[in-house]
Amino acid sequence: MGTSLSRLRLALDAVRQTVAVYEELNRRVQQSPGIPVPGPSTPYWAMPPAPIAQHxxxxxxxxxxxxxxxxxxxxxxxxxxxxxxxxxxxxxxxxxxxxxxxxxxxxxxxxxxxTGRNGGHITPPLFHDYLRIKEEVGVDMAKAIIRFRLAHLAELLRVAEEDEILEDSQCREVDTCRNSAGVWRIVDKEECIKDLQFSQKVVGAIATSAGVIHPYRxxxxxxxxxxxxxxxxxxxxxxxxxxxxxxxxxxxxxxxxxxxxxxxxxxxxxxxxxxxxxxxxxxxxxxxxxIAPIRGHMTAQRPGTGLGRTHASEVGPRDSTLTLAATGAADSWLGTRSFVMIGNGRYDYLTQQPSQSSSSSSSLYPIPAGELMLGGGLARAELAEGAFVREVGNADDRDYDMDTGAYLGGALSMYFGGWGAEGRDLESKRRADEDSEEGRVKKLWTGVMGVSAxxxxxxxxxxxxxxxxxxxxxxxxxxxxxxxxxxxxxxxxxxxxxxxxxxxxxxxxxxxxxxxxxxxxxxxxxxxxxxxxxxxxxxxxxxxxxxxxxxxxxxxxxx
Missing domain, CATH: 3.50.50.60 (FAD/NAD(P)-binding domain)
Structure with missing residues (x-):
């Protein structure tokens, strides 16, 4: 009898906690987000700021x-x-x-x-959204929405070319892999480990084409x-x-x-x-x-030694991403892929800035160093009543959530195998890092998204x-x-x-x-x-x- 009562109390406590969470979230989404706060965190995209930043x-x-x-x-x-x-x-x-x-x-x-704080993905959410959209608006409208999303890459490429900002904006088509329009391809575990350099924990991936961009520029x-x-x-x-x-x-x-x-x-x-x-x-x-604000997190991280070879088994001790970029290695995939990591309550997204070989000296901006732009951490199952609750209705992008920041700082070493050293000496010769943090994570920042009901x-x-x-x-x-x-x-x-x-x-x-x-x-x-x-x-x-x-x-x- 005592055990049954204890279980009942635990169940009631769980219900009360869920109700309390729901009421708190509902309160937040019904209040004004105010105007954007002064002194927000600095996104890596805006280093350095554009000439018209304070026009x-x-x-x-x-x-x-x-x-x-x-x-x-x-x-x-x-x-x-x-x-x-x-x-x-x-x-x-x-x-x-x-x-x-x-x-x-x-x-x-x-x-x-x-816009100036996001992940730079031009990667439409398709297969995991289609069923929900179809239930809400029907098959034909769901297909129209999917086609509309897919049309954006061509449109952004067209605009970047017309306005002569293709190089600075880094707008380009890439292969995208989602672990768990174009041609969808199933990537098995062996190929994920050998060619994509995922860790041994990977189950597989779905590959197709998508795009990436430097949204701020x-x-x-x-x-x-x-x-x-x-x-x-x-x-x-x-x-x-x-x-x-x-x-x-x-x-x-x-x-x-x-x-x-x-x-x-x-x-x-x-x-x-x-x-x-x-x-x-x-x-x-x-x-x-x-429409309610929700605060998201982004990082810019050093890619590490070895990441970028098509065949991970061929990576040598001197094969840093910067070396691959400088030599224009034919089997390097630097800046040519994006990733969406789904599973176990997670939804993280990763793009990579291009290598030196794809940039010219005509740009006003520093040459990119293959930085990995990782965002997400909000949908982690273990923090469904922690990080998510704190971020819904939060329009303050000056600071960040410590749990989410720590998660993003360590996630890439779990997603990819053979993470290796930073190669910082090589990088420092190419780019001044006075505003960057030490270690793997160069910059951590937040941004306010608008979530539609x-x-x-x-x-x-x-x-x-x-x-x-x-x-x-x-x-x-x-x-x-x-x-x-x-x-x-x-x-x-x-x-x-x-x-x-x-x-x-x-x-x-x-x-x-x-x-x-x-x-x-x-x-x-x-x-x-x-x-x-x-x-x-x-x-x-x-x-x-x-x-x-x-x-x-x-x-x-x-x-």
């Missing part, structure tokens, strides 16, 4: 304009893609009218949010080009957070404008675009519980219910030149409104660019041109009402 931060050098046709809040990949697409559409020879006035606001340095490269090409039509203001938005429809004059309050003054605008992902619900309280991005025009602001009433109007009081004869834009492009749930590189491109067409009044966007990603009052982040949270707690 427009000096209020005396570049004053804030009184008016803009479009205000984009956020300077990550979504904001960059929206601005680039809109200005490109309006610049075409057959376009009607002139260019719109676009102002981009960023609370911190340019591209200092999730990709976006800052696009923004730099826009600033140079459209100096009077595109303006970037860093360290200028948006504090409040009000609608002119609520005042006596019934003006067709929004008033955007910033830390440096106000801007009147016809269109306001929310491209802040994990922070989006700060200015859109109705989106709390629909239904797992899908939110793209499109916000209704008054979702924005909690009246929409200015106006017919389709043209973009102005400079004065809001004297409309010009510019490019015809859609009627005024607030728009959203956010909620990528940790998969921004296979969602964000084409979502943003479709949204840019909508703002330009060409919604039919954004038809490549699956309908299941569009915002609507019905979807907003149905989406419930509690279900997502519950799934993590139960698992």
């Amino acid at each position: 427009g931060a000096d209020s005396e050098a570049i004053p804030l304009p009184e008016y803009a046709d479009v205000v984009i809040i956020g300077s990550g990949i979504s904001g960059a893609a929206i601005a680039r697409t809109m200005l490109g559409l309006c610049s075409k020879p057959d376009s009607e009218g002139g260019l719109p006035q676009i102002v981009m606001l960023e609370a911190r340095d340019a591209c200092s949010g999730a 990709f976006v800052t490269g696009i923004l730099s080009r826009l600033l140079a090409k459209y100096p009077t039509n595109f303006r970037l203001f860093t360290h200028t957070p948006c504090l409040k938005i009000s609608s002119g429809a609520s005042n006596k004059r019934q003006e067709p404008f929004y008033t955007v309050l910033t830390s440096r003054g106000t801007i009147r605008a016809r269109h306001v675009v929310h491209a802040t992902n994990g922070w989006v619900s700060h200015l859109l309280p109705a989106m709390r519980g629909k 239904d797992g899908r991005p939110w793209v499109g025009r916000l209704s008054a219910k979702m924005s909690a602001r009246a929409t200015p009433r106006a017919k389709k109007i043209r973009a102005t030149t400079y004065s809001a009081d004297k409309p010009g004869h510019g490019y015809p834009l859609a009627p005024p409104g607030e728009w959203i492009c956010a909620g990528y749930s940790g998969e921004g590189m296979v969602h964000a660019y084409l979502c943003a491109k479709a949204l840019a067409h909508m703002i330009c009044g060409k919604e039919e041109a954004g038809a490549g966007l699956p309908d299941a990603l569009l915002v609507s009052d019905a979807r907003w009402k149905k989406a419930n982040l509690e279900d997502l949270v519950k799934g993590f707690v139960v698992e």
Whole structure:
């Protein structure tokens, strides 16, 4: 009897703990994430910072304009893609009218949010997402979403080439291996150990093609080009957070404008675009519980001696990754592969910067040294009620979780065999490491992602219910030149409104660019041109009402 009572008490304690965890998570996702905190951790991607990192931060050098046709809040990949697409559409020879006035606001340095902090994967989650998506939206829509994700690699490669940032952005196709579109291939244990250099614990892998990218340099490269090409039509203001938005429809004059309050003054605008992902619900309280911040962890690590040979058995004591890069070894796979590690409650992701042989001296940035970019650690089963609970609703990317940081610092030595020494002497000759940490891990940082309640991005025009602001009433109007009081004869834009492009749930590189491109067409009044966007990603009052982040949270707690 005593044993039975003890077991019952343990069971009740477990239930109470689960309920407490659930209630805590629900409380967090219903609160405002605030604006991005100052002094965030420095991602390795931003070492050194881009020349435009603090563009427009000096209020005396570049004053804030009184008016803009479009205000984009956020300077990550979504904001960059929206601005680039809109200005490109309006610049075409057959376009009607002139260019719109676009102002981009960023609370911190340019591209200092999730885009500049992620893992650099252009690797769509497919087979482990398909069944869930199919159950929610049906077979045909699930296939459309998968195709949409797969289309991103070609699109990012095209943009990088057009903007002449292919080298700096490191955008390239690689082989990707997932241990546990292109051609899927099963890799058995023996091949995993011999050719991929996995540890003896590996079970197998699924291989196909994917892409990798230097996300920070990709976006800052696009923004730099826009600033140079459209100096009077595109303006970037860093360290200028948006504090409040009000609608002119609520005042006596019934003006067709929004008033955007910033830390440096106000801007009147016809269109306001929310491209802040994990922070989006700060200015859109109705989106709390629909998109929530969650803090993720990333590391840059030294690759170690020997890693990079096609045949691990042939690795010699002097075969450091830097030696392989310098000699251009034909059987080296440096920078040509990415990995997703799944199993036992884990979901980690790994890319590698390219070798010296793939870089030229024309770049403004240091030559990469084959750094391994490892992220994840959030979904570890043993910490389902630890790390995950601490990170959901956490929008503070200044610090990191000690458990997760320690896990990432030791994970690669478990995933790969023959880890070996660092080869630091060779590396130090090629790159100054004053800002890097000693040892295996060169840098550890965090970033804030936006988790969607239904797992899908939110793209499109916000209704008054979702924005909690009246929409200015106006017919389709043209973009102005400079004065809001004297409309010009510019490019015809859609009627005024607030728009959203956010909620990528940790998969921004296979969602964000084409979502943003479709949204840019909508703002330009060409919604039919954004038809490549699956309908299941569009915002609507019905979807907003149905989406419930509690279900997502519950799934993590139960698992």
